[in-house]
Amino acid sequence: MKRCIATLILVVVCAYTQNLLHNPGFESWSSGTPEHWNSDDSIRIFQEYATVHSGSCSVRESLLTQEQGRADLYQGRFEVQPNTEYVFTVWIYDTDEAGRIRHGIDWHPTGSQWHSRFSRDSTAWQELTMHALSPSNAESAMVFVRAYDSAAAWDGDAVFYIDDAFFSAVTEQPPFLVRAWHMPMNPESSNPVAVYAKATDDGMIASDTLYYGINDLSSPYAVTHTGVSYDTFQYAIPGCADGDTVFYYLTFTDDDSLATTSDTYAYYIGNCGLVINEVHYDSPGPDSGCYIEIVGDGGYALDGFSVVGVNGSDGSPYVTVELSDYVIPADGFFVIAQDSSVANHDMVTRDINVQNGPDNIELRFHGITVEALGYGTPNGWVFTGEWSPAPDVAQAHCLGRYPDGYDSDHNSADFHDYTIRTPGEGNPMVSSGDRMRTHAPSTMVRNPVKQNTTLGSLLIGDASYPVAVYNTLGQIVLHATASHVKLRLPCGVYFLTTDSTRHLKIVVVD
Incomplete structure (x- = not known):
């Protein structure tokens, strides 16, 4: 499907720059x-x-x-x-x-x-x-x-x-919240959740607070950041019980005493065990045969679940497909098809023809997002997926996970550009050459390296996390979210991806 607007209103009293209007007083x-x-x-x-x-x-x-x-x-x-x-x-x-x-x-x-x-x-x-x-x-x-x-x-x-x-x-700008997200997207009980917020200001952010509540925000807890990396603030929310829903929002105040308050975000406690596994959204000519495949345990009832298309232009939902009364088949693959031409389809609805990228697809449980995929080149659009976006693939291609169901809460690492579509079947192994898209890296590596080398010692330049490491078969052998993690890998050749680069060769020696 082809493309679609909301704006955050901030009411403050500030100084202004020059008037951009011509003849503003209607004198001429x-x-x-x-x-x-x-x-x-x-x-x-x-x-x-x-x-x-x-x-x-x-x-x-x-x-x-x-x-x-x-x-x-x-x-x-x-x-x-x-x-x-x-x-x-x-x-x-x-x-x-x-x-x-x-x-x-x-x-x-x-x-x-x-x-x-x-x-x-x-x-x-x-x-x-x-x-x-x-x-x-x-x-x-x-x-x-x-x-x-x-x-x-x-x-x-x-x-x-x-x-x-x-x-x-306005001359003095309030802080601007570029994006806020949490990991994992759908945590298990008692597991703490990391919240990240990328915020900028024309001066300096003087204070920040994350407010969270369990099942409501009537009496929220307040925490400040546990760390800051460049313009990204990190917070920690303690683990909660199965069935709880955690709500949170953030406030930032700058050195001009101007403040910004974010939207309210939420996550559900208790891993649902469902992931978006494969997506085909763009066929040649008028779209046909598009689909979304969900993976989960056979027999899992989908009551309360929905698939939601979220517009990359403004972050608003543009389509919702309710999944109640459906069940994951015994083979674990549930295929929602645009039309009956899709093999192995379990549900047919025209609404599943989601938009081309940059865009987002979310799996929600009673309105709370438990799984999300964003796809497109990072360039000013509203990304609601996990960590960093998957690529926006060409016509007749699809996005898919390998191995099926593997979820590191990182769209860029988890989803790959397939030329073969396999609705209702396992995705084929992706070679390391297919996985890695080479472009000018902002990060380099030291080679060769020892088996117990930390990622912080390995990476040279402006590295971003999480990091995924693959063997020569294209299988993920390490996923890390911090620089202190050690490789601990057998001797051999590996490939590493970060948010800023997707093809770094590593040679591990004794």
């Missing part, structure tokens, strides 16, 4: 229109000299219809920076009960965001102000001032006055 006009501004055909625009907020002129606007699809005064596009807070203000004079005004921003290529507040009837000028965080893929923006009718008082038109618009980045 040409052929009856304010220069650099455009208007839709459901409104009429006039140059006003008597009712002004400042300067010599304002806009007198008359709404002619109750259809608001074409009732905008707008300007743009302007180049903007991603993950940056902007402010958009406009002054409105509104004494006509037949209508009202609100304003919004359209971020390209993501979409639009509108302020929740409308103008109110008043004999004084009023300032409408909205703060908005630009999406992670934002390239440019357009601003809108939209007229709306008030149906109960509509008398054929509504008149407003508009002046002194302002659109700018």
Whole structure:
């Protein structure tokens, strides 16, 4: 399936940089229109000299219809920076009960965001102000001032006055939470969970807190980070009992006393034993024969489970496939197919034709994510998978685990690009050459190395964790999340992958 917008709103009082709007006070006009501004055909625009907020002129606007699809005064596009807070203000004079005004921003290529507040009837000028965080893929923006009718008082038109618009980045930015995630995704009882949060700021993050609660957040516990690596904070949540659901959120405050609070995240205690094992999402031409394969114990009832497609553009769900009343077959492979052409299918639904990458697929139990796959090149999209994304494969290819069901909570290490599709069957062994995609590494290794060498001594450069090590058959022989872990491998040749590189040869000697 092909592609699809939400923005985090942060309300703070800050200093601003220069106004990005041209002719913001509507002082310059040409052929009856304010220069650099455009208007839709459901409104009429006039140059006003008597009712002004400042300067010599304002806009007198008359709404002619109750259809608001074409009732905008707008300007743009302007180049903007991603993950940056902007402010958009406009002054409105509104004494006509037949209508009202609100304003919004359209971020390209993501979409639009509108302020929740409308103008109110008043004999004084009023300032409408909205703060908005630009999406992670934002390239440019357009601003809108939209007229709306008030149906109960509509008398054929509504008149407003508009002046002194302002659109700018905020000089002092609050902390920005790039991503938060936890490992393992679906922990067993009593096992502690590591939470990671990548957060940045235009200055320095002065304080941070993770709040968590067991089954609710009515009386949350508070913990601070246990470690920081570059811009990634790490926290530890103690183990809990089977059947519990842990909820958590994070707060960050910077040296300007500006704060950011994250969304609420959750995980379920008690390993469900199910994994997304193979995915085919892009066939040549119009999609057909797409599928998702889930692996688990034969006879396992799927009541309460669902497969959810999560949009890489904004992190919102775009499709949900309920699995209740289905059971994992005796062979352990449960295949959800787009159509009946898929071999060994156990369920057929058109909704399983999930989007091409970058995108995400989640397996949820009563709404809580217990397994997640994200696929695509890391480049500003919303990744909700495990540790780092799997590749976005070509048409007719599929993503699959080898060995079947192996789960290290690391999509990049667990999933591989297959040219052979095997729904309802075991995935074939992947050779080391097929596993490793060579590109310019940001990490190098020392060779040869001793059997008891730690990863920290082995790796040279900007290494990231976790790390997976494969033998020459393409089998995983070591998975580590910290630099102090020792190789402890027999003599021979191995291959190592990290988040930043996927082809590092290691020679182990006595």
